[in-house]
Amino acid sequence: MTPRVPRKRLLSVIDGFAGRRLVVAGDYVLDRFLYGHPKRVSREAPVLILRFWKEEHLPGGAGNTAANVRSLGGVPIPVGAVGKDDAGARLREALAGRGIDTDGLLAAPDYGTPTKTRILAGAPHGIKQQVVRYDRESNLPEDSALAARIADALERSAAGADAAVLSDYGYGAVPKDANAILRGSLPSGAPILVDSRHGLTGFAGADALTPNEEELEEWIGKPLGDSAEELESAARSLQKAVAARIVLVTRGSRGMALFQDGASPVSIPVHGTDQVADVTGAGDTVLATFSLALASGASPLEAALLANFAGGVVVMKMGTATITPEELRDAVGSDRTILE
Secondary structure (H helix, E strand, C coil): CCCCECHHHHHHHHHCCCCCEEEEEECEEEEEEEEEEEEEECCCCCCEEEEEEEEEEEEEEHHHHHHHHHHCCCEEEEEEEEECCHHHHHHHHHHHCCCCCCCCEEEECCCCCCEEEEEEECCCCCCCEEEEEEEECCCCCCCHHHHHHHHHHHHHHHCCCCEEEEEECCCCCCCCCHHHHHHHHCCCCCCEEEEECCCHHHCCCCCEECCEHHHHHHHHCCCCCCCHHHHHHHHHHHHHHHCCCEEEEECHHHCEEEEECCCCCEEECCCCCCCCCCCCCHHHHHHHHHHHHHHCCCCHHHHHHHHHHHHHHHCCCCCCCCCCHHHHHHHHHHCCCCEC
16 A cells, blocks of 8 residues: 655645756667658558658657756756767757756767657547657767766766766666766765666666666566565565665556665555556656655655656657646646545
């Protein structure tokens, strides 16, 4: 059973998001969306032909986390690398258009900015469905000079920040000693949170990890199924391996599970409906909200509840979506099952 929390308390935490400075370091990705209306089936092959409608370029990966921090009223401080290519320029432009300073995104020669292109189709006045996605991926080249510049940017950005987020998609922009750099540069008590696709145990000493269930299964080396005992055992093992105070496991339509030092696990039911529109970037929204809440003085449970509400809102939006404080307040206000 989820402990009940006063609604007013969560609303006051949301009010505290404004102006919170968060380092958002990691792999910055360009999310590219191509929309078309069905025209006909090709005579040459059984292939759907689309009439082009529009194209969008949105921040993805760590960029989506930064965009969500900004849309919630915080001040993201990006640290990472982008290529000297059109995708890198578009990514900088997409972030700058949201009022996000991109000075900490360093230009990396011989690096293609990771780009995820989604093609969506549907009737002019209907919902567009994703037809196919293709990814352009490359790892950041090993370059001692670039690594030193990223480490320096990380150290400078952490001074005076309220929290730091490491968003590791595996492209190489997160330094191996990122935790140590941040711990030595952040103000005392500022939390470090990590979301890592394939390297969860590489961040020993982080305050919180936010894996999804698949990532936790990959780490433990076996499927968890529907067993609450197996889930807790895996999460506690990860918590011990990384010496993290908090592990928040996102579980899709099954909500979230929160594990803390010295506390019983808490299962948080999904907010809203489990019939979602698009899960693209939902984990980034969860990470941004959870981080802002902890930086604003929320308890881990309060932060997890707010992150759960935020995730429930963005999965009802198409594309790489963000959430506003007003939308989050509405979600908190509409709940009738968890909050007092």
